[in-house]
Amino acid sequence: MNDSGDKPVHMTPEEFRSAGYAAIDWLVDYLKEIEERPVTSEVVPGEVRSSLPEHAPETGEPFQNLLDDMDRIIAPGITQWQHPDFYGYFPANSSPPAVLGDLLSTGLGVNGMLWATSPAATELETHVLDWLIDLCGIPKRFHSSGAGGGVIQDSASSATLCAILAARHRINRPEEIMKLRAYVSNQAHSSAEKGLLVAGIHHQNIRLIETDENLSMCLENLEKAISEDIEAGYMPFFVMTTVGTTSSGAVDNVEEIAKLATKAGAWIHVDAAWAGSATICPEFRGILNGLDLADSYAFNPHKWMLTNFDCSAFFVADAKPLTEALSIVPEYLRNSASEAGEVIDYRDWQVPLGRRFRALKLWFVLRSYGAENIRTYIRRHVQAANWFAEQITDHPKLELSVTPSLSLVCFQHVDGDTASEQLLTTLNATQKVLLTHTRLNNKYVLRVAVGGTYTTLEHVEALMQLINEHLEI
Amino acid sequence: MNDSGDKPVHMTPEEFRSAGYAAIDWLVDYLKEIEERPVTSEVVPGEVRSSLPEHAPETGEPFQNLLDDMDRIIAPGITQWQHPDFYGYFPANSSPPAVLGDLLSTGLGVNGMLWATSPAATELETHVLDWLIDLCGIPKRFHSSGAGGGVIQDSASSATLCAILAARHRINRPEEIMKLRAYVSNQAHSSAEKGLLVAGIHHQNIRLIETDENLSMCLENLEKAISEDIEAGYMPFFVMTTVGTTSSGAVDNVEEIAKLATKAGAWIHVDAAWAGSATICPEFRGILNGLDLADSYAFNPHKWMLTNFDCSAFFVADAKPLTEALSIVPEYLRNSASEAGEVIDYRDWQVPLGRRFRALKLWFVLRSYGAENIRTYIRRHVQAANWFAEQITDHPKLELSVTPSLSLVCFQHVDGDTASEQLLTTLNATQKVLLTHTRLNNKYVLRVAVGGTYTTLEHVEALMQLINEHLEI
Numbered sequence: 001m002n003d004s005g006d007k008p009v010h011m012t013p014e015e016f017r018s019a020g021y022a023a024i025d026w027l028v029d030y031l032k033e034i035e036e037r038p039v040t041s042e043v044v045p046g047e048v049r050s051s052l053p054e055h056a057p058e059t060g061e062p063f064q065n066l067l068d069d070m071d072r073i074i075a076p077g078i079t080q081w082q083h084p085d086f087y088g089y090f091p092a093n094s095s096p097p098a099v100l101g102d103l104l105s106t107g108l109g110v111n112g113m114l115w116a117t118s119p120a121a122t123e124l125e126t127h128v129l130d131w132l133i134d135l136c137g138i139p140k141r142f143h144s145s146g147a148g149g150g151v152i153q154d155s156a157s158s159a160t161l162c163a164i165l166a167a168r169h170r171i172n173r174p175e176e177i178m179k180l181r182a183y184v185s186n187q188a189h190s191s192a193e194k195g196l197l198v199a200g201i202h203h204q205n206i207r208l209i210e211t212d213e214n215l216s217m218c219l220e221n222l223e224k225a226i227s228e229d230i231e232a233g234y235m236p237f238f239v240m241t242t243v244g245t246t247s248s249g250a251v252d253n254v255e256e257i258a259k260l261a262t263k264a265g266a267w268i269h270v271d272a273a274w275a276g277s278a279t280i281c282p283e284f285r286g287i288l289n290g291l292d293l294a295d296s297y298a299f300n301p302h303k304w305m306l307t308n309f310d311c312s313a314f315f316v317a318d319a320k321p322l323t324e325a326l327s328i329v330p331e332y333l334r335n336s337a338s339e340a341g342e343v344i345d346y347r348d349w350q351v352p353l354g355r356r357f358r359a360l361k362l363w364f365v366l367r368s369y370g371a372e373n374i375r376t377y378i379r380r381h382v383q384a385a386n387w388f389a390e391q392i393t394d395h396p397k398l399e400l401s402v403t404p405s406l407s408l409v410c411f412q413h414v415d416g417d418t419a420s421e422q423l424l425t426t427l428n429a430t431q432k433v434l435l436t437h438t439r440l441n442n443k444y445v446l447r448v449a450v451g452g453t454y455t456t457l458e459h460v461e462a463l464m465q466l467i468n469e470h471l472e473i
Numbered sequence: 474m475n476d477s478g479d480k481p482v483h484m485t486p487e488e489f490r491s492a493g494y495a496a497i498d499w500l501v502d503y504l505k506e507i508e509e510r511p512v513t514s515e516v517v518p519g520e521v522r523s524s525l526p527e528h529a530p531e532t533g534e535p536f537q538n539l540l541d542d543m544d545r546i547i548a549p550g551i552t553q554w555q556h557p558d559f560y561g562y563f564p565a566n567s568s569p570p571a572v573l574g575d576l577l578s579t580g581l582g583v584n585g586m587l588w589a590t591s592p593a594a595t596e597l598e599t600h601v602l603d604w605l606i607d608l609c610g611i612p613k614r615f616h617s618s619g620a621g622g623g624v625i626q627d628s629a630s631s632a633t634l635c636a637i638l639a640a641r642h643r644i645n646r647p648e649e650i651m652k653l654r655a656y657v658s659n660q661a662h663s664s665a666e667k668g669l670l671v672a673g674i675h676h677q678n679i680r681l682i683e684t685d686e687n688l689s690m691c692l693e694n695l696e697k698a699i700s701e702d703i704e705a706g707y708m709p710f711f712v713m714t715t716v717g718t719t720s721s722g723a724v725d726n727v728e729e730i731a732k733l734a735t736k737a738g739a740w741i742h743v744d745a746a747w748a749g750s751a752t753i754c755p756e757f758r759g760i761l762n763g764l765d766l767a768d769s770y771a772f773n774p775h776k777w778m779l780t781n782f783d784c785s786a787f788f789v790a791d792a793k794p795l796t797e798a799l800s801i802v803p804e805y806l807r808n809s810a811s812e813a814g815e816v817i818d819y820r821d822w823q824v825p826l827g828r829r830f831r832a833l834k835l836w837f838v839l840r841s842y843g844a845e846n847i848r849t850y851i852r853r854h855v856q857a858a859n860w861f862a863e864q865i866t867d868h869p870k871l872e873l874s875v876t877p878s879l880s881l882v883c884f885q886h887v888d889g890d891t892a893s894e895q896l897l898t899t900l901n902a903t904q905k906v907l908l909t910h911t912r913l914n915n916k917y918v919l920r921v922a923v924g925g926t927y928t929t930l931e932h933v934e935a936l937m938q939l940i941n942e943h944l945e946i
Binding site for chain 1: 538844
């Protein structure tokens with residue numbers, strides 16, 4: 001590197017190639033040996049920063065310095081989300097073809113905001129989302145051959161926000177924003193509430209509907225809330241149903257909720273962020289019953305379909321309210337393809353303007369694995385979770401908190417919250433596994449979300465053994 | 474690959490390594506030979522899709538198939554944003570260290586939503602954004618040692634939205650949302666209007682302030698609009714000033730605007746999405762005069778600081794209104810580090826919950842190049858643009874539309890709009906270059922945004938020659 005001020009120094013192609021190989025080597029070796037690492041980091045707040053120099057360097061450093069610091073600072077400072085003994089939250093899937101598809105996307109460095117700014121980025125995205133419709137038995141009304149289609153959002157949070165904005169636009173009463181009411185179950189993801197607040201919906205206009213004994217939205221409560229609101233002069237504009245809640249995997253009755261919502265004129269969004277990937281297996285498709293009545297649907301291949309974050313598949317039956325809500329066309333973005341109306345401009349399907357070529361990684365995953373392998377992948381996780389749930393059922397000190405849902409098992413200590421909390425703390429303190437917790441029916445509950453890319457039945461068996469050791473069984 | 478339903482087949486580490494090398498080779502060769510490609514694609518709407526199979530494959534395909542299709546379908550179907558003769562919009566920067574930093578981020582696959590979910594992801598982000606403060610002469614009030622700090626957003630659109638949400642929260646009159654008024658110049662980026670609409674601000678409450686002869690926000694008009702609105706019972710809550718507009722690179726008078734806005738109680742957001750990178754050179758820092766009076770500031774290293782999209786650096790002087798606006802804490806995200814208040818949880822600094830480890834690529838860029846090389850990089854672009862502007866000034870058939878701003882030159886044909894539009898069409902039809910257009914002072918204008926990673930004076934000279942050929946000079 002020089003600092004003479006004459007020419008900036010980029011890596012030459014051959015330096016890039018050799019640094020690229022070194023980065024690939026670092027990554028492959030990291031993943032190969034990940035099971036030898038603690039799942040969680042021991043760093044305390046401020047520790048990572050204290051190992052970094054106060055100022056950026058004036059002159060460039062060799063690439064090897066960076067890889068050395070990946071070993072020295074970064075790898076020990078993160079939670080190993082790709083560790084097969086990671087059972088927290090929901091896993092963030094990753095896989096070799098996804099990583100490499102994303103690498104090529106990064107390298108191409110295109111901005112797919114408009115069809116015209118990179119046609120293949122838009123068309124591949126529309127196409128692979130149509131593939132997902134076929135693969136997962138998603139109703140044809142969401143296919144791009146109709147009035148709607150699919151788009152990749154960064155997260156289910158953003159998909160929900162877009163659904164809210166489309167719903168708000170469809171009502172088209174901006175001056176009556178204080179009259180709009182939204183309905184989600186009290187088990188729905190926090191992003192629903194966040195998205196509504198972002199969209200200017202007042203807290204008091206967000207109705208958190210109580211759930212039934214299965215932690216699914218209670219139909220009677222929803223019906224009552226909607227009637228009361230209409231009577232009081234409010235306009236129900238948005239109902240979100242959850243297929244697989246974060247806490248417990250509970251599944252709302254989409255069909256009956258959608259009927260109620262439609263009668264009230266509200267937009268129905270179905271959030272299956274985690275569970276949606278399972279529908280690639282026909283035997284799990286029952287959770288989508290009623291989806292043909294919904295206005296929008298989202299699930300995250302980045303949770304459980306081997307595709308790196310960010311990749312949330314968002315579908316609308318009719319794109320018009322969405323694009324009308326989000327389209328603003330300054331002169332500098334005008335172009336003949338858009339004006340001919342022949343193309344999709346995805347910037348009108350999302351909040352930000354710019355967008356990465358995220359379809360590439362999903363395309364790589366679907367082609368590298370093939371549908372059969374992905375089905376097998378999902379089934380193995382569900383089988384492992386079922387095995388784990390059986391152990392809990394037969395366990396002297398543990399009990400299931402709710403019926404397990406797909407690959408998510410929630411359980412508790414029979415001695416109550418303190419014992420449950422202590423068990424979680426003890427397990428996580430080993431740094432051999434990571435579990436997270438929630439509260440269900442007012443009880444402290446441990447969650448085991450099976451779904452890591454490399455998590456197998458053998459890992460789940462080892463988790464059970466670890467639990468039993470700590471319970472002295 | 475098997476389809477027996479027994480075990481899912483992942484690439485082995487050695488298969489991953491060899492596919493990884495192949496992907497690196499593909500990418501390095503693509504970039505090495507990019508100048509031999511047309512800058513823009515010839516595909517017509519639907520053409521890319523027509524070369525893709527209707528359904529996803531049932532069984533997996535070898536990785537080489539994917540690389541073959543990168544050559545066959547993807548590379549010819551995109552706009553080559555990394556081509557040095559790309560002068561459209563603003564360039565989307567990319568560089569070898571950024572690509573490789575992002576590769577490692579993708580491979581680690583961590584979700585940095587909370588400090589606890591990967592401490593190093595959060596701490597490195599806070600740290601490198603503090604580095605940017607030093608490097609770019611950004612006021613210390615945005616440093617993380619105070620009440621605020623920096624965060625990486627996906628885009629300046631999202632940064633603006635977050636500023637709007639913080640501003641709206643600070644007013645804290647949700648039931649009076651129809652009384653809130655926002656002010657941006659009519660040259661401001663369309664994302665300001667979009668963000669305001671997303672936040673539930675009614676169209677009629679968005680005041681597009683006329684600009685002066687430099688296309689900067691006119692202070693008198695702003696002052697008048699604010700007074701009128703206060704008198705009519707409205708609450709000014711948000712003023713965005715632009716440092717380097719998209720159309721022409723115009724710079725608002727941040728200092729005077731901020732004084733007016735502060736008096737009115739409004740939040741001041743400064744959007745320097747493109748121009749902000751230039752302030753790494755002390756001689757360009759004048760554009761930030763008055764920034765010490767602002768509440769928030771954003772610029773995009775992904776535009777002009779060698780870091781791949783998405784990387785928008787967003788700074789707030791006081792994080793409280795932002796995090797209060799965006800924080801919702803469900804049980805399943807509670808953790809001791811957050812509750813002790815010792816850490817930053819970046820999910821409260823953005824709209825989505827999940828987040829990639831984007832700081833890694835920025836860290837790689839700052840260290841691999843070093844500040845000196847980045848300054849040189851910026852200066853060379855500005856010099857090349859200045860050279861181009863001089864040619865236009867002395868040109869018999871062309872004239873500058875406005876004074877050039879940093880590396881952006883806007884010009885027009887002396888014969889008027891039709892001739893200008895035809896020149897653009899002819900130039901772009903060669904597929905040797907890409908320029909885009911805008912309208913300034915009601916004239917059709919060609920934009921040359923110099924700023925591609927590999928764009929040098931020699932490329933700009935060739936562009937001038939191409940222009941002269943077409944003008945028969």
